Structure formats: structure tokens, C-alpha cells
Amino acid sequence: MARKSQKSNIYKRLFFCLIFINLLFIGYFIFQKTEWFSYLENKFHQTFIRSSIPEGDYIYGIDVSQYQGIIDWNKLSSKKNNYLVDFALIRATAGKNHRDIYYTYNWKESKKNDIIRGAYHYYRPNENSTEQAENFIANVKLEPKDFPPILDIEQLSKIQSVESLKEGIKNWLNLIEAHYGIKPILYSGTYFYRDYLSDFKDYKIWVANYNSVLDPLPEKKWIMWQFSDNGLVEGIEGPVDQDLFRGNKKDLNLYLLK
Incomplete structure (x- = not known):
């Protein structure tokens, strides 16, 4: 019973480690996407904002x-x-x-x-x-x-x-x-x-x-x-x-x- 319990604990740790790694990956992906969209937004403003300056x-x-x-x-x-x-x-x-x-x-x-x-x-x-x-x-x-x-x-x-x-x-x-x-x-x-x-x-x-x-x-x-x-x-x-x-x-x- 002790050996089975140890194996079960190892599997649980591996499972939570995988979840943690996945969360890190998802967070990094979202951050990169946010940075990319922010870059595109800035370029859009820099390209077109002049048209909003009153004449x-x-x-x-x-x-x-x-x-x-x-x-x-x-x-x-x-x-x-x-x-x-x-x-x-x-x-x-x-x-x-x-x-x-x-x-x-x-x-x-x-x-x-x-x-x-x-x-x-x-x-x-x-x-x-x-x-x-x-x-x-x-x-x-x-x-x-x-x-x-x-x-x-x-x-x-x-x-x-x-x-x-x-x-x-x-x-x-x-x-x-x-x-x-x-x-x-x-x-x-x-x-x-x-x-x-x-x-x-x-x-x-x-x-x-x-x-x-x-x-x-x-x-x-x-x-x-x-x-x-x-x-x-x-x-x-x-x-x-x-x-x-x-x-x-x-x-x-x-x-x-x-």
C-alpha cells in the first residue's frame, strides 16, 4: 500500500507540474499576442492619427x-x-x-x-x-x-x-x-x-x-x-x-x- 501511495503522489505531482507548465505557456502566448496587438495599435495610431488633428x-x-x-x-x-x-x-x-x-x-x-x-x-x-x-x-x-x-x-x-x-x-x-x-x-x-x-x-x-x-x-x-x-x-x-x-x-x- 505504501508503494502504491508513493506512485500516486508522484503522478499527482507530475500532473500538477504539467498543468503549471501549460499555464506558463498560455500566459506567455497571451503576453506575446498582447504585445503584438499593442504594436499594431501603435502603428495604426502613428499612421492615421494625424488625420484627427483639427485643420x-x-x-x-x-x-x-x-x-x-x-x-x-x-x-x-x-x-x-x-x-x-x-x-x-x-x-x-x-x-x-x-x-x-x-x-x-x-x-x-x-x-x-x-x-x-x-x-x-x-x-x-x-x-x-x-x-x-x-x-x-x-x-x-x-x-x-x-x-x-x-x-x-x-x-x-x-x-x-x-x-x-x-x-x-x-x-x-x-x-x-x-x-x-x-x-x-x-x-x-x-x-x-x-x-x-x-x-x-x-x-x-x-x-x-x-x-x-x-x-x-x-x-x-x-x-x-x-x-x-x-x-x-x-x-x-x-x-x-x-x-x-x-x-x-x-x-x-x-x-x-x-
Whole structure:
């Protein structure tokens, strides 16, 4: 009986080993298929995505943060790229104490590769606006030919009223303007701007709208349009936000720091 029991245990082990090997093989096969389909999807986007870029007198750019990982700015600026990236808007800070982990690298490399750069702050509506402005000022040193400072606001607060939120936004904008000597640019989505930010009429608008529209915000003379969040470009692994500046290079130079 003991010998039969030993044989039975050996067969069971062999059986489970075979199942395990088969599962590994199936997993590897699925992974390879996923990689292949991902490759095909990327090639499809790189081949056809340009047709989705709105037509008009625009300059093409992107906006990036740490979520894009380490960017190969040399490839990004190459004439071989599917896109001619003229400008990049780079997240510098978020809230009262966060600094984007790739900000310094992106800031230096974009300039090194002759890409016009801009720095933006992601506004956290539940945090103190003065501390958020101080965070941006402590981390961002602007130079001639850079974009003005940019405030990214896209969420309501959970702890304060809309009016109080607006006061905080205005405070941030005033502090930044006082420090850099130029009015910041406001970034937000079409509907958020209409519902909560239409009072800020004196500020240039960078608007986000991914719908197939001719104009993302007809009632406002916006200067930039984030028209997609799933672009693919050489030098960046994975999707990236795509943007258009409204005008030509001569127009763009008028907005840059002197």
C-alpha cells in the first residue's frame, strides 16, 4: 500500500507540474499576442492619427508630466518624427508641496532640443492657494522665450464653496503675476470653464476638448486647444496629450516672455 501511495503522489505531482507548465505557456502566448496587438495599435495610431488633428492655422505641441516617464527629447525634436513638436507644456508642481519628479529633466532637455517650453501648476482645490503659489515660485525659474506661467484647474473643492474656490484661484493668479510680471494662462475643460471660470475674462485660455468640433470654446478667444489625450509620438512611450496653438510662429512669439 505504501508503494502504491508513493506512485500516486508522484503522478499527482507530475500532473500538477504539467498543468503549471501549460499555464506558463498560455500566459506567455497571451503576453506575446498582447504585445503584438499593442504594436499594431501603435502603428495604426502613428499612421492615421494625424488625420484627427483639427485643420487650421495652428502650431502643434504636447503637454507632459511624470506620467510620460523618461522622455527622449532628442527623438521628440527629430524631423523624422511623425509630428513636428514646436512646443511642450511641462508640469512643474501640484498642490502645496509636490514637484513633478521629471520636471527638471524635462525643463532642461526641452530647451536643449530647441522646443519652446512652458511650465504649469496643477491646482489642488482642497489646498491653500498661497502655499500652492509659493510651491510653483520656488521651483520654476522662467526665461525669455518661455510661455507665461500656467494654472491647470479642473476640479471643484470638497471642503469649500465655488465662490471660495474662485477666490483661491484669483489669489494664486495674483501672486504669480506679481512674481513673474506677466498674467498667467488658465487651463481647463470647456464645460468646467463655462460653469465656473467664465468670470476670469482677462486671462488667456488653454482649453481641453476632445470632441470632434471646429471650435472647442466658441464664446472665448482661446489661445491653445488640448484636442486629444491619446497621441503617440516618437520619444514617448505610451499616450500623450496633444495641443494646438492658435496662430503661426510669429503669433506665438508675441505670447512668450521677453
